[in-house]
Amino acid sequence: xxxxxxxxxxxxxxxxxxxxxxxxxxxxxxxxxxxxxxxxxxxxxxxxxxxxxxxxxxxxxxxxxxxxxxxxxxxxxxxxxxxxxxxxxxxxxxxxxxxxxxxxxxxxxxxxxxxxxxxxxxxxxxxxxxxxxxxxxxxxxxxxxxxxxxxxxxxxxxxxxxxxxxxxxxxxxxxxxxxxxxxxxxxxxxxxxxxxxxxxxxxxxxxxxxxxxxxxxxxxxxxxxxxxxxxxxxxxxxxxxxxxxxxxxxxxxxxxxxxxxxxxxxxxxxxxxxxxxxxxxxxxxxxxxxxxxxxxxxxxxxxxxxxxxxxxxxxxxxxxxxx
Amino acid sequence: xxxxxxxxxxxxxxxxxxxxxxxxxxxxxxxxxxxxxxxxxxxxxxxxxxxxxxxxxxxxxxxxxxxxxxxxxxxxxxxxxxxxxxxxxxxxxxxxxxxxxxxxxxxxxxxxxxxxxxxxxxxxxxxxxxxxxxxxxxxxxxxxxxxxxxxxxxxxxxxxxxxxxxxxxxxxxxxxxxxxxxxxxxxxxxxxxxxxxxxxxxxxxxxxxxxxxxxxxxxxxxxxxxxxxxxxxxxxxxxxxxxxxxxxxxxxxxxxxxxxxxxxxxxxxxxxxxxxxxxxxxxxxxxxxxxxxxx
Amino acid sequence: xxxxxxxxxxxxxxxxxxxxxxxxxxxxxxxxxxxxxxxxxxxxxxxxxxxxxxxxxxxxxxxxxxxxxxxxxxxxxxxxxxxxxxxxxxxxxxxxxxxxxxxxxxxxxxxxxxxxxxxxxxxxxxxxxxxxxxxxxxxxxxxxxxxxxxxxxxxxxxxxxxxxxxxxxxxxxxxxxxxxxxxxxxxxxxxxxxxxxxxxxxxxxxxxxxxxxxxxxxxxxxxxxxxxxxxxxxxxxxxxxxxxxxxxxxxxxxxxxxxxxxxxxxxxxxxxxxxxxx
Numbered sequence: 001x002x003x004x005x006x007x008x009x010x011x012x013x014x015x016x017x018x019x020x021x022x023x024x025x026x027x028x029x030x031x032x033x034x035x036x037x038x039x040x041x042x043x044x045x046x047x048x049x050x051x052x053x054x055x056x057x058x059x060x061x062x063x064x065x066x067x068x069x070x071x072x073x074x075x076x077x078x079x080x081x082x083x084x085x086x087x088x089x090x091x092x093x094x095x096x097x098x099x100x101x102x103x104x105x106x107x108x109x110x111x112x113x114x115x116x117x118x119x120x121x122x123x124x125x126x127x128x129x130x131x132x133x134x135x136x137x138x139x140x141x142x143x144x145x146x147x148x149x150x151x152x153x154x155x156x157x158x159x160x161x162x163x164x165x166x167x168x169x170x171x172x173x174x175x176x177x178x179x180x181x182x183x184x185x186x187x188x189x190x191x192x193x194x195x196x197x198x199x200x201x202x203x204x205x206x207x208x209x210x211x212x213x214x215x216x217x218x219x220x221x222x223x224x225x226x227x228x229x230x231x232x233x234x235x236x237x238x239x240x241x242x243x244x245x246x247x248x249x250x251x252x253x254x255x256x257x258x259x260x261x262x263x264x265x266x267x268x269x270x271x272x273x274x275x276x277x278x279x280x281x282x283x284x285x286x287x288x289x290x291x292x293x294x295x296x297x298x299x300x301x302x303x304x305x306x307x308x309x310x311x312x313x314x315x316x317x318x319x320x321x322x323x
Numbered sequence: 324x325x326x327x328x329x330x331x332x333x334x335x336x337x338x339x340x341x342x343x344x345x346x347x348x349x350x351x352x353x354x355x356x357x358x359x360x361x362x363x364x365x366x367x368x369x370x371x372x373x374x375x376x377x378x379x380x381x382x383x384x385x386x387x388x389x390x391x392x393x394x395x396x397x398x399x400x401x402x403x404x405x406x407x408x409x410x411x412x413x414x415x416x417x418x419x420x421x422x423x424x425x426x427x428x429x430x431x432x433x434x435x436x437x438x439x440x441x442x443x444x445x446x447x448x449x450x451x452x453x454x455x456x457x458x459x460x461x462x463x464x465x466x467x468x469x470x471x472x473x474x475x476x477x478x479x480x481x482x483x484x485x486x487x488x489x490x491x492x493x494x495x496x497x498x499x500x501x502x503x504x505x506x507x508x509x510x511x512x513x514x515x516x517x518x519x520x521x522x523x524x525x526x527x528x529x530x531x532x533x534x535x536x537x538x539x540x541x542x543x544x545x546x547x548x549x550x551x552x553x554x555x556x557x558x559x560x561x562x563x564x565x566x567x568x569x570x571x572x573x574x575x576x577x578x579x580x581x582x583x584x585x586x587x588x589x590x591x592x593x594x595x596x597x598x599x600x601x602x603x604x605x606x607x608x609x610x611x612x613x614x615x616x617x618x
Numbered sequence: 619x620x621x622x623x624x625x626x627x628x629x630x631x632x633x634x635x636x637x638x639x640x641x642x643x644x645x646x647x648x649x650x651x652x653x654x655x656x657x658x659x660x661x662x663x664x665x666x667x668x669x670x671x672x673x674x675x676x677x678x679x680x681x682x683x684x685x686x687x688x689x690x691x692x693x694x695x696x697x698x699x700x701x702x703x704x705x706x707x708x709x710x711x712x713x714x715x716x717x718x719x720x721x722x723x724x725x726x727x728x729x730x731x732x733x734x735x736x737x738x739x740x741x742x743x744x745x746x747x748x749x750x751x752x753x754x755x756x757x758x759x760x761x762x763x764x765x766x767x768x769x770x771x772x773x774x775x776x777x778x779x780x781x782x783x784x785x786x787x788x789x790x791x792x793x794x795x796x797x798x799x800x801x802x803x804x805x806x807x808x809x810x811x812x813x814x815x816x817x818x819x820x821x822x823x824x825x826x827x828x829x830x831x832x833x834x835x836x837x838x839x840x841x842x843x844x845x846x847x848x849x850x851x852x853x854x855x856x857x858x859x860x861x862x863x864x865x866x867x868x869x870x871x872x873x874x875x876x877x878x879x880x881x882x883x884x885x886x887x888x889x890x891x892x893x894x895x896x
Contacts (some may be wrong), residue, residue, distance in 0.1 A: 015348055040798035041769075106754065155661075184660035189869035211798065214871030255803035257832035262851070265810065266832070268803035272768065404800075509714035516673040518701040518731035527727075531718045 001066075002205050003029040003052070003173060008065030010044075010051055010229075019276045021047045022229045025065070026303065029173065032200060035194040036220035037239065040212060040252075042273050043210045044229035049175050052207075053092065054082040069173070088118050091166030091204075095178040097158035100165065101150040107134070107161055108146025111168060120171045133164045137194055156187035163195060170202050177209045192219050213253065217241055222312070225249050228274050230282040231303060235313030245306040245315040247289045283318065293318050327448025331493035349611045366597055370416035379407035381414040381567045390583045400585035402576065408586065411567035412593045418562065419569050419597060422483055423549035430487045431541045431581075434494020439529045441495065442502030443521065453499070456492035464489040468551060472560040479568075482561040486551050490544060497540055508532075539609040546601035553594050569594045621648035621688060622787060622819050625671070625780045628681035630667050630843075642843045644681070651786075654813065654820040656834030656851065658827065658866070664843040665823050669791045672821065673706045674698065686789070701731040702783025704742075708791035711772035715764040722760040725750065725779045733784060740783060751779045753808060770801035776810065781816070791823045806833060827870045831855055839863045 023042045029035045039045045050056050052067055052074065060255040065285040067074040069085070077085065083268060086092070094100055102110050111130035116123050127146075134142035137160040150158055159179060166174055176195065180188035198218045199206050208220055216223050223240045225233040225248065233246040244250045253259075254267035271288040274280055280287065295318050306315035351357070369376060385405035393400045399408040441452040459467070471485035505511055505528065514524050555561035556570025564571060569590045576587030630642040642664040649655040659665040670676040672683060674696035683690040688699055705728065706713040715724050727748065729737045747757050753774040764772055773793060780788055790809065794802040806829065813820060824830050830837055831851055838848040839860065847860040858864045 040800060185827070186660065186865055186869045188873070192871075212871065213799075218871045252799060255800045256828065257806060257826075260832050262834075263810075263833050265807045266803040268807055269800040291871040303756075310789075509708045509710060510716040513706065513708065513714050513776075514674060514727065516706050517728040517783075518674075518698045519727065520731075521729060527719070528716050532716070608621055 001028055002031050002033075002070065003027075003207075004066075004068045005048070005052070006066045006068070008051065008067065009063050010047055010056065011061050011063060012057075013059050014039070017277045020229060021060075021276060022051070023279065025226075025229070025231055026167035026229065027224050027234075029205050029207055031172075032203045032205055033200070034196065034208060034220050035221065036216035036223040037207060037209045037226060038211065038216050038223055039144045039226035040211055040273070042228065042276070043083070043226040045226050046177055047229075048226075049177050049207065049209055052175065053086055053090065054079075057214055087114070087166075087171075089171055089173065091169065092094055093159070093162050093166050093174065093176040093179045095181050097155065097162045097182075098150060100162045100242055101158065105149070105152055106146065107148055107150065107153075111146070111161070111165055114165060114213045115168050128163075130168075133168055134161070136198070137161070137164045137167075138190070139164075156191065158190055159183060159187075160194065163191070163198070167198055167202070167204070170204065172204060173208070174199070174204050174206045176206060178211070179208070180215065181211070184299070188215070189218075195219065213241065213256065225252075229276060230278075230284055231316065232285065233306070233313075233315045233317075234303070239306075239313040243307070243313075245313070245320060246285075246317050247291060247319070248285045251288075251290075277301070283316075332372065332549060346471065353607050353610065355603050356607025357413065359607065362596055362600035366416050366593070366600065367420065369413055369421060373410070373417070373449065377410040377413060379410040380412045381406065382565045390431070390579075390586075390593045392583075393585050399589040400583070401543045402572075402586055403579065406565075408572075408589055412520065412569070412590055415567040415569045415590065416597070418567065419481075419549050419552060419594070421582075422479070422552050423601075426483050426486045426552075427490060427541050427544045427548045430490035431494050431537050431544075433487075434491040435498040435530060435533065435537050437491070438495040438498025438500075439525050439533060440500045442499035443525050443529055449499075452495065456495050459489065459492045462489075465551070465554065468555060469558065469560060472555055477560045479562040482552060482555040485555070486548055490548065493540065493544070494537060497536050498530075498533050501536060502529050505529050505532050507572060532540035535612045539605065539612055542601060542608050543605035546598035546605070549601070550594065550598050622651045622653075622686060622823070623649040624684040625668070625672075626682050626684070628668070628671065628678045628683060630664070630671065630676060631679040640843050642671075642678075645840075645843075645845050647838050647845065647848055648819060649787075649819060652817060653836065654822055654834045656830040656837035657821065657823045657836050657840060658825065658830050658837060659840030660825055660866075662842070663840040665825075665840050666751060666791055669706065669789045669823050672702065673704065673789055674811055680724045695757075698731075701733075702728055702736075703785055704787045704789070705780035705783065705785040706789040706791060707773070707776050709795050711769055711776050711796065713848065714776055715772055717764055719763075720760065721750075721755075721762055721764070721775055722746070724764070724775060725760075725782055728779060728783045746782070749778050749781060753781075754804070768801075769797050773797060773805050774803075774808070777805075777812070781812065784816070785818070787819045787821070789821045789823070793822075794824065794829065795824065795826065802829075809833070827866060 005025060008022055008025045009020065012019045012021055025044065025048060027035070027037070027048070034279045037045045038049060051062065051261045054074065061219060062075060069206060074085070108127055108130050111133060112127040115121070115129045116126035119126070121129070131142045131146050134145055139145050139157065139160055145153070145157070151160065179195070180191050183191060195206060198204065208215070210216060220237050222235065222271065222297065223237050224231055225240065225246065227248050233240055233244065233249045240249060244253055251267065251269040255269060259267060260266050270287055274284055274287065280297065282295070282297040282299055283289070283292070283301055286292045289296065301318045303314045303316045304320060305311060306313045306320055383406065386400050388405035389403055391401040393398050397407050397409065397456050399412065437452060441449045442577055449577055468485040471488055472482050475481035475484065511524060511528050514528055552561055553568070553570025553573065556568045557574040559574065562568035572590040573587045576590065579586045625645055625647050628642060628645045629640065632639045632641060647655070657665045657668060667676060670688065671678045677691055677694045677696070685699065685704070688697070690697055726741055732740065750757060750760060755771060755774055764775070767775065793809070794805050797805060808884045810833070814817060822830065822833050834851050836848070836850050837854055838845045839854065839862065840846070841862045845894060847858065848852060849861050854863060855867065858867055
């Protein structure tokens with residue numbers, strides 16, 4: 001196992017309020033695997049990524065849990081060790097490529113600098129490597145693009161550059177937070193394909209954070225569904241998307257217009273996400289759930305095997321179908 | 324490493340799920356602002372309750388008591404005609420604070436309206452207004468104020484007018500810059516699609532939303548305006564004797580500095596504390612309303 | 619029957635010095651009364667510019683726009699034939715509501731453009747209360763400020779604001795693109811219901827194929843300022859003729875992408891759901 005998050009809890013203190021952004025989150029990623037973390041805003045999917053990267057702000061605290069990367073607990077590393085881990089071992093790609101690029105530095109130089117630092121080769125060699133890595137992210141005419149500035153490129157091209165940058169070390173784990181959300185669908189398709197190919201070629205694991213179940217279906221082997229800072233369901237993409245067990249996952253799929261019949265109402269989830277300052281005592285989804293039981297508001301369910309015999313598929317629900 | 328900025332941004336969004344932003348919570352955590360507030364409150368209360376604090380008349384001449392040094396009777400001593408300096412400073416505070424606040428608020432209001440109109444309509448009107456403002460800004464402010472005050476005649480009203488004139492362009496520019504950004508906001512565009520008249524859009528949407536930077540500038544400028552009033556007073560272009568005005572007091576008092584140090588020192592100190600107080604508050608308000616400007 | 623909105627050879631050219639850029643060129647389509655017409659395209663396709671030209675934010679540089687038979691633009695002047703007849707809902711409810719206004723003033727704002735008598739008739743407290751509850755908010759919400767609401771609630775406020783004048787035609791410019799999936803479902807349902815109740819005609823602008831498929835009767839696919847294909851939604855999804863439309867459809871990430879792989883996934887899922895419902 002490459003990365004194992006165990007019962008992680010993260011809290012933010014904002015003035016007088018304490019916000020529990022993550023509660024008992026357990027996620028594991030194997031070597032070479034693409035795992036989708038899917039959830040809506042406030043589900044804690046981005047906080048999970050930032051915790052792994054050690055990039056939480058000062059007002060955050062981690063009262064419980066561990067994150068083991070290659071046998072080391074990341075949460076106990078100091079700043080320097082984390083810095084070394086980021087970029088070299090763990091690459092990052094974010095939604096807005098412009099934020100990851102130096103605005104007044106040529107693309108080739110940005111890449112060469114990082115390669116030069118990570119691989120301990122001369123700058124000249126690093127620059128040649130940079131051009132090769134641009135070709136690897138399917139940029140036509142990499143020499144020309146290497147001489148350009150970020151603002152001269154389209155959004156899709158920029159994201160390719162960021163992927164080249166993130167993969168330059170090359171890392172063992174790539175964390176991609178909504179990498180295609182700001183892009184057009186046709187480009188999104190290409191970028192996802194590119195990430196998938198690169199990961200397969202180099203054996204890189206990808207943690208793909210997204211709100212889009214379609215994206216998950218397209219590239220992920222496994223998926224973790226998060227809701228209000230908790231993992232509610234996890235399993236292979238096939239299992240979770242085609243045989244969802246948790247009412248939230250079912251509702252989320254049902255709310256998509258993709259499969260809906262025009263003229264018929266979409267099955268929308270009633271109510272709003274719970275207030276993370278005052279977490280409900282029982283299941284976080286109970287108040288919006290159509291089939292909640294008395295126990296649902298009393299006690300939180302834990303992740304357990306969903307459907308007998310499928311050990312990869314787990315769900316946190318009192319109504320878990322163990323047929 | 325690249326990507327760091329992205330992280331801090333997204334995390335701050337996560338951390339403050341709801342923007343709780345109590346003004347007092349932030350003020351309390353900023354000791355300098357608190358100190359400025361304390362200073363001003365002190366000066367303000369002292370000037371309001373001046374008749375209760377001091378039993379002297381600020382303008383009554385008492386030749387027998389001239390140049391009395393600070394003592395239990397006269398805390399800050401007396402001046403060349405025996406008036407109590409402490410009392411004159413208290414009454415002078417009314418004038419200085421009142422004039423400073425009035426001038427800057429007036430300039431802020433007029434400047435904001437002109438700037439919003441200029442920015443919203445753009446085109447030729449904008450060109451003309453901005454060139455006019457550039458002309459005003461091209462002169463050193465004190466020189467221009469002196470010229471205006473001298474031309475109109477040396478009295479307090481004209482000094483106020485002069486200061487307002489040199490302050491207006493700053494607000495015009497500020498409000499115009501904000502307006503240009505606001506004009507692109509969807510709520511302004513929405514109002515346009517509804518068919519709302521431009522003047523109404525300016526009054527309802529542009530000015531209220533452009534006010535934050537103006538308020539910051541106003542608090543920062545009051546201290547400056549108080550100094551300017553005093554400067555004009557010092558140069559004999561402002562309030563005329565026997566009005567208790569800090570600048571005028573310093574102007575006469577500085578001649579006696581070597582023999583009767585208290586005469587110019589205390590009005591000077593009052594001036595320093597008042598402008599200091601406003602600047603500290605201005606900084607504090609800027610930090611709260613516009614946290615980005617701090618970095 | 620005459621179309622409610624007729625777009626004929628419309629174009630928008632931006633000039634900067636000697637350079638010119640055609641954001642929209644030669645676009646034709648018409649929307650019948652009671653129809654939902656979808657305009658789909660990627661960023662820079664010119665779809666939003668068309669919405670702006672219809673609502674009076676940008677003037678066309680060529681062609682004509684007829685609303686109910688009357689031209690909307692004469693030269694660079696927008697003819698607001700009947701204020702409040704046509705409204706728009708924008709993508710980002712974060713910036714489309716004035717942060718310094720209370721919900722009540724926000725919703726009532728479009729009435730300011732109406733003649734006094736009409737303003738009074740449409741702006742009664744009962745009507746306002748009925749409208750706010752209709753869009754799924756509460757009467758006590760009227761006193762609050764936009765920042766106190768979630769994205770979905772803000773979009774409901776924007777919808778209420780668009781409906782206060784009883785419009786006949788509403789431009790929906792990516793109304794759910796900034797919202798979570800579960801919130802999007804609520805808003806789309808609301809828009810469908812309101813359309814039925816109030817006999818509205820929609821122009822639905824979006825980059826999302828599934829949303830367009832679900833919401834619209836007819837649609838036009840835009841690329842680089844031009845329409846590449848127009849037709850009924852069923853026709854375009856089942857039998858896309860233009861190469862670009864085909865690319866768009868095949869890049870659409872679908873829940874069944876893995877299973878169906880190279881086949882046209884949407885077509886299959888359409889059939890599947892159709893058979894399920896029957």
